[in-house]
Amino acid sequence: MTVFEILFSADFLRVILRVTTPILFATLAGAVSSRSGIFNIALEGIMLLAALIGVIFSALLSSAWLGLLVAVIFGGLVGLFLGFLVLNFKTDDILAGIAINLMAAGGTIFLLFLVSGDRGVSSTIDSLTLPNVNIPIIQNIPFLGRVLSGHNVLTYFVFISVFLMHMFMYKTPLGLKIRAVGENPHAAESVGINVHKIQYIALALSGVLSGFGGAFLSMGYLSYFTTNMTAGRGFIGLAANAMGRSTPIGGMLVALLFGTADAMANVFQTGIDIPYELIQMLPYITVIVGLSAFSYSRMKKKERQIEE
Amino acid sequence: MNRDTKFNVIRTTISILIALGISFVIIFLISEEPLEAIKQMITGPISRKRLFGNVIELTIPLIFTGLGVSIMFSAMQINLASEGAFHIGGVVAAVVALNLPMPGFIHPYVAILFAGLVGALFTFIPAILKIKTTANEIVSSLMLNYIALFFANYILNYYLRDPGAGSVASFPLPASSKLTSIISGTNIHIGLIIALLFTAGAYIFLYKSKMGYMIRVAGQNEDFARFSGIDILKVILISQIIGGFIAGMGGGIQLLGLYRRFTWTALLGYGWDAIIVATLSKNNPLYVPISAFFLAYIRIGADIMSRSTDVTPEIVSITQGTIIILIVAKQFLAKYKHKMVAKEAKSNIDAEGVE
Numbered sequence: 001m002t003v004f005e006i007l008f009s010a011d012f013l014r015v016i017l018r019v020t021t022p023i024l025f026a027t028l029a030g031a032v033s034s035r036s037g038i039f040n041i042a043l044e045g046i047m048l049l050a051a052l053i054g055v056i057f058s059a060l061l062s063s064a065w066l067g068l069l070v071a072v073i074f075g076g077l078v079g080l081f082l083g084f085l086v087l088n089f090k091t092d093d094i095l096a097g098i099a100i101n102l103m104a105a106g107g108t109i110f111l112l113f114l115v116s117g118d119r120g121v122s123s124t125i126d127s128l129t130l131p132n133v134n135i136p137i138i139q140n141i142p143f144l145g146r147v148l149s150g151h152n153v154l155t156y157f158v159f160i161s162v163f164l165m166h167m168f169m170y171k172t173p174l175g176l177k178i179r180a181v182g183e184n185p186h187a188a189e190s191v192g193i194n195v196h197k198i199q200y201i202a203l204a205l206s207g208v209l210s211g212f213g214g215a216f217l218s219m220g221y222l223s224y225f226t227t228n229m230t231a232g233r234g235f236i237g238l239a240a241n242a243m244g245r246s247t248p249i250g251g252m253l254v255a256l257l258f259g260t261a262d263a264m265a266n267v268f269q270t271g272i273d274i275p276y277e278l279i280q281m282l283p284y285i286t287v288i289v290g291l292s293a294f295s296y297s298r299m300k301k302k303e304r305q306i307e308e
Numbered sequence: 309m310n311r312d313t314k315f316n317v318i319r320t321t322i323s324i325l326i327a328l329g330i331s332f333v334i335i336f337l338i339s340e341e342p343l344e345a346i347k348q349m350i351t352g353p354i355s356r357k358r359l360f361g362n363v364i365e366l367t368i369p370l371i372f373t374g375l376g377v378s379i380m381f382s383a384m385q386i387n388l389a390s391e392g393a394f395h396i397g398g399v400v401a402a403v404v405a406l407n408l409p410m411p412g413f414i415h416p417y418v419a420i421l422f423a424g425l426v427g428a429l430f431t432f433i434p435a436i437l438k439i440k441t442t443a444n445e446i447v448s449s450l451m452l453n454y455i456a457l458f459f460a461n462y463i464l465n466y467y468l469r470d471p472g473a474g475s476v477a478s479f480p481l482p483a484s485s486k487l488t489s490i491i492s493g494t495n496i497h498i499g500l501i502i503a504l505l506f507t508a509g510a511y512i513f514l515y516k517s518k519m520g521y522m523i524r525v526a527g528q529n530e531d532f533a534r535f536s537g538i539d540i541l542k543v544i545l546i547s548q549i550i551g552g553f554i555a556g557m558g559g560g561i562q563l564l565g566l567y568r569r570f571t572w573t574a575l576l577g578y579g580w581d582a583i584i585v586a587t588l589s590k591n592n593p594l595y596v597p598i599s600a601f602f603l604a605y606i607r608i609g610a611d612i613m614s615r616s617t618d619v620t621p622e623i624v625s626i627t628q629g630t631i632i633i634l635i636v637a638k639q640f641l642a643k644y645k646h647k648m649v650a651k652e653a654k655s656n657i658d659a660e661g662v663e
Binding site: 287 | 433
């Protein structure tokens with residue numbers, strides 16, 4: 001197959017949706033927290049924790065769905081913990097997030113060893129995976145069916161979440177409050193909004209979304225947990241969110257762009273003359289170039305507005 | 309000792325004690341032999357010369373990245389690329405060591421210099437992007453770390469790799485490029501002395517030079533700095549370049565001090581550890597070696613513990629995270645500080661009253 005044929009094959013587009021899923025959960029998680037005025041760098045660690053918790057509890061409760069539920073609740077709790085550190089304990093949000101990430105990186109190995117006796121992979125745990133879903137009618141359409149049908153249930157859910165998040169942020173009173181708090185906490189307070197409460201809610205939601213992303217990795221993308229399996233996807237999500245200016249739909253488009261770069265890195269492991277290591281850099285270079293370009297154009301736009 | 313310093317010392321000590329306490333409680337909960345585990349963790353590193361040597365060996369890279377991060381964070385730039393700078397410093401040192409034959413007295417130092425320069429270039433990128441495009445330096449530096457990793461993998465696989473090595477590794481580093489050991493019976497190398505010299509240099513730079521002063525002012529209050537006529541952009545760039553230089557050098561020194569071949573195929577984490585070191589040191593270079601030593605000590609202690617008991621060394625990550633949180637938390641012991649200030653004020657008033 002030529003490069004061109006690969007890029008427009010159904011399988012390639014299918015891979016894009018698959019690899020975008022965890023990044024997009026992280027992007028949405030980043031959006032809701034940064035809208036409330038807190039930079040949630042901890043979402044990388046929350047994803048990692050949730051990935052392990054999902055595996056453990058799906059085995060313990062013999063249900064993938066209950067495993068997912070526990071993982072997501074746990075994610076929300078860590079989000080609240082971050083809220084406690086930042087809002088009540090007055091810890092810098094970045095450093096608190098880094099602390100949580102460091103604890104998650106070691107803590108997951110610690111917990112994995114405790115539960116399975118292994119420090120690398122959870123393969124000795126009989127964990128379950130979330131089902132793939134075939135979409136009636138669409139699955140029978142030749143090209144489209146291959147691209148869109150038969151994905152993991154969370155892949156569909158994340159794209160639905162983009163829409164839900166958009167509605168939530170722009171059409172509900174709570175979404176409005178979150179945005180108001182992030183833009184100007186003092187003004188929000190002066191109109192009677194409980195700033196801390198709103199930020200707590202935003203961080204819990206951010207944690208829940210990160211939890212979904214983590215659970216997808218170990219119960220959908222793969223069927224087991226490996227140490228450090230998030231591999232920076234949370235950070236990429238933060239980047240996508242920064243580039244998407246914390247809008248769910250903008251973030252989704254950027255996440256898809258990164259997903260495409262990531263999918264290309266997957267597809268071009270063989271059969272192309274560029275070293276694989278350089279292709280692996282592609283998603284990260286895309287982030288830096290994209291983020292710089294977007295930030296630059298926004299800066300220029302602001303400058304023009306000031307001049308006018 | 310003035311009141312703030314005294315308070316900081318008390319606070320840091322209490323933070324460490326609480327963090328260790330939490331870890332010990334966890335050990336008690338999960339271990340069959342908790343007392344033995346804790347004893348191993350605390351006394352293990354001083355039980356043998358070789359093990360204490362391991363602590364010092366681990367302290368060295370932590371000093372370099374710790375100094376780098378302290379300088380970068382002093383300018384209030386959350387540049388997280390020290391991880392990548394360290395990694396790329398290692399691979400650059402390997403390239404120089406393997407490809408530029410030189411006599412032994414100069415070979416490692418040229419390699420380290422190049423490692424530093426590339427490290428500086430590396431942390432320069434997020435800074436210049438921030439200045440020229442307002443791109444968030446946290447995000448771009450995080451991405452750069454992965455680029456450093458894959459770039460180093462590329463160099464290793466395509467230019468340095470020894471096909472006969474069995475695993476993924478470079479050709480053996482020539483003897484002329486290695487840093488000399490300074491204490492027999494351990495692997496402690498001359499990098500320790502370089503680290504301490506740089507500690508002194510970084511302290512003088514940050515606390516006794518005009519540029520260092522400007523960096524700190526810009527970091528504490530950007531608006532004030534701007535009104536005082538400080539060129540913020542220049543200050544940011546210089547601080548990030550110097551920070552990256554030291555971190556990159558650290559990578560080169562680590563490689564040439566402790567490794568026979570370049571084998572780094574994953575990020576080593578010293579850049580993240582550096583954030584713990586810088587936090588413990590409050591970005592003051594003078595305290596960096598102490599903090600680095602402390603961190604290295606509990607790491608090696610935990611390693612020793614895990615070898616002879618049923619506790620995994622990753623328990624340390626809980627300790628580390630707790631320490632960062634407690635030290636950074638403004639509210640932690642804030643009431644105590646308030647009381648301390650009030651008491652002092654009261655005694656001052658009382659003293660005046662007597663006069």
